[in-house]
Amino acid sequence: MDNSKPCIVQHDRMVLLECGHDAFEEAREQLSCFAELVKSPSSFHTYRITPLSLWNAAALGWSATMVMDSLHSMSRWDVPLGLIQDIRDLVSRYGKLTLVIDLNVPYQLILKSTDSQLMDEIIQRTGMLTLDMRRISMTELAFHVARRGWLKQELTRLGYPILDLAGYDDGQRLSFSWKEEGVNQAFQLRDYQKDAVKAFEGLPGSGGSGVVVLPCGGGKTVIGMAVMERLQCETLILTSNTTSVRQWMDELELKTTLVSAEIGEYSGQKKEVKPVTVATYQILTHRRTKDSEFEHMKLFNERQWGLIIYDEVHLLPAPVFRATAEIQATRRLGLTATLVREDGCEQDVFSLVGPKRYDMPWRQLELKGWIAKVDCVEIRVSMANDMLDRYHRAEGKHKFRIAAENPDKLPVIISILQQHPHSGVLVIGQYLDQLEWIAASIKAPLISGKMSQQERMGLYDSFRRGEVRVLVVSKVANFAVDLPDASVAIEVSGSFGSRQEEAQRLGRILRPKSLDNRAYFYTLVTKDSKEEDFAIQRQMFLIEQGYEYAIQIQPDTVERVEATDSYTEGGAVLQ
DNA sequence: CAGATCGTAA
DNA sequence: TGAACTACGATCTG
Numbered sequence A: 001m002d003n004s005k006p007c008i009v010q011h012d013r014m015v016l017l018e019c020g021h022d023a024f025e026e027a028r029e030q031l032s033c034f035a036e037l038v039k040s041p042s043s044f045h046t047y048r049i050t051p052l053s054l055w056n057a058a059a060l061g062w063s064a065t066m067v068m069d070s071l072h073s074m075s076r077w078d079v080p081l082g083l084i085q086d087i088r089d090l091v092s093r094y095g096k097l098t099l100v101i102d103l104n105v106p107y108q109l110i111l112k113s114t115d116s117q118l119m120d121e122i123i124q125r126t127g128m129l130t131l132d133m134r135r136i137s138m139t140e141l142a143f144h145v146a147r148r149g150w151l152k153q154e155l156t157r158l159g160y161p162i163l164d165l166a167g168y169d170d171g172q173r174l175s176f177s178w179k180e181e182g183v184n185q186a187f188q189l190r191d192y193q194k195d196a197v198k199a200f201e202g203l204p205g206s207g208g209s210g211v212v213v214l215p216c217g218g219g220k221t222v223i224g225m226a227v228m229e230r231l232q233c234e235t236l237i238l239t240s241n242t243t244s245v246r247q248w249m250d251e252l253e254l255k256t257t258l259v260s261a262e263i264g265e266y267s268g269q270k271k272e273v274k275p276v277t278v279a280t281y282q283i284l285t286h287r288r289t290k291d292s293e294f295e296h297m298k299l300f301n302e303r304q305w306g307l308i309i310y311d312e313v314h315l316l317p318a319p320v321f322r323a324t325a326e327i328q329a330t331r332r333l334g335l336t337a338t339l340v341r342e343d344g345c346e347q348d349v350f351s352l353v354g355p356k357r358y359d360m361p362w363r364q365l366e367l368k369g370w371i372a373k374v375d376c377v378e379i380r381v382s383m384a385n386d387m388l389d390r391y392h393r394a395e396g397k398h399k400f401r402i403a404a405e406n407p408d409k410l411p412v413i414i415s416i417l418q419q420h421p422h423s424g425v426l427v428i429g430q431y432l433d434q435l436e437w438i439a440a441s442i443k444a445p446l447i448s449g450k451m452s453q454q455e456r457m458g459l460y461d462s463f464r465r466g467e468v469r470v471l472v473v474s475k476v477a478n479f480a481v482d483l484p485d486a487s488v489a490i491e492v493s494g495s496f497g498s499r500q501e502e503a504q505r506l507g508r509i510l511r512p513k514s515l516d517n518r519a520y521f522y523t524l525v526t527k528d529s530k531e532e533d534f535a536i537q538r539q540m541f542l543i544e545q546g547y548e549y550a551i552q553i554q555p556d557t558v559e560r561v562e563a564t565d566s567y568t569e570g571g572a573v574l575q
Numbered sequence B: 001c002a003g004a005t006c007g008t009a010a
Numbered sequence C: 001t002g003a004a005c006t007a008c009g010a011t012c013t014g
Helices: A024-034 A051-059 A064-074 A081-093 A116-126 A145-158 A191-201 A220-231 A242-255 A297-301 A318-325 A346-353 A362-368 A385-393 A396-404 A409-419 A432-442 A453-465 A499-507 A530-544 A558-571
Strands: A007-009 A014-018 A036-039 A044-048 A097-101 A108-113 A134-137 A140-144 A209-213 A235-239 A263-266 A276-280 A307-310 A331-336 A356-359 A373-381 A425-428 A470-473 A488-491 A518-526 A549-554
Touching (some): A024 A064, A064 A081, A108 A116, A145 A318, A191 A209, A220 A235, A220 A242, A220 A307
Parallel strands (some): A209 A356, A373 A518, A373 A549
Antiparallel strands (some): A036 A044, A097 A108, A134 A140
16 A cells, blocks of 8 residues: 555546545546546545546547556555456547548448457447448448437447547538737637637547537637637537527627628527527427427528537537437537536537547636636534424425525625625525525625516626625526626525536636635535535535635534634635 | 517426 | 426417
């Protein structure tokens, strides 16, 4: 055993990482490249090495030897032999199967494998020869172009990822450029944005499809536009909501020479199809009745798109995968802050949109000053005795809500507000009753789904101007892209454990700050309740990104609030 | 026929 | 595990 190493590598593909260890930070960075975080209690973080995490690493250029060397350098004990075998096997699978165009037969693709045994294995496991595919040599299988997406999806599911080198249709050409700003100064991309665009383009032959992972505030729309600008083709942009549709359209008009006649909105309100069209996922999946067809999927074929951009690709609805499988000859760019999906369709994103091409951890942007430096603090608030009684008597499903609505969270909120007397603060929660009560108690306006868009805009404006310092917001915070940014967020309750939600909420305070570029994220959790478990689950994504939650335990009510005051100011911050 | 309101889906 | 919110389309209104 070698205690100078931070990890325990287990034969079940789990890796335990000791948190307090000197080499923690470095190990975390390595692991995040080829493993995914599954649990993060305080002393050890648990990572899992999955086929998908290895293939994504392979797509970024990791070899099995590199993964092994990395594991070896971090592991306290010898890396289990079985695992070494598994990693060798899995990583080497990426690239063994390639997809190319048959230059002799039109509409025909060829799946090539590096050895005939592998081809035998695949044919056996899939029974593919019974379909419209022919084995044209020991190592080659020919099939129709229409099967391209289906094949990749199926084989990835079976454990055989395909390196797609079959190329793309360029689509209808569309000329435009960045608009010149000021004194003939065209728009400048940040270095990492240039790198992301380059990574998406890949080497000649590869690239052209895949996912760019960037935190909120990292400029995902800019990267989308930059890829469009490189390709000079008609583009379909898919986003999660109508506000974001308008945002894309505005940005395009503002930063490029495209004019409004060339940019179309395809949503519930309008059905324009123009050289650049921005649509919501929802309209694509809309059906008149439960089992009628998806009538708007035809949008994929209404023009000769040269590029399809999937904004927030982690939200891509399952039915859209099917349409995506059919347009594999079109370049595809996925943009997201997290590849984690609650429905486990990560594999389909990998096989149908493409592998991860670029990943920029939040912490690195923070070091460069592109986003604010955030301190995350989890405050565990205990329950008063009568609440505790109610909690224990309640049925399982009500317990969570009782804990979440713990009224003793209020003094903590007030204390935090006092600690940040000059900052814009967002109080974010899940239950309207609770939020109404808090809003009334601290005399701050509440923004919920009930409030009209106009009223919201008014409040957002006053908040931006500093006339209103504190806003209480409901789940609207998860969707409203126009919510102004603050430097302090207090999460008073959250849903069952969505990592996405936590990421979104943190995103609200990430925009760089003028003074010291610092922001604060507090999450209030009732001590010894179910809420603690869900909080752990929610925080996982941020921990994956390298954030650490300082934990404050709040033993009892008001008089302890002062006690924590000094504690917070002192040291409950990140390094 | 633009804008408000309502029910439904996910 | 449940509540809250959004998007869409249909219907209504001046």
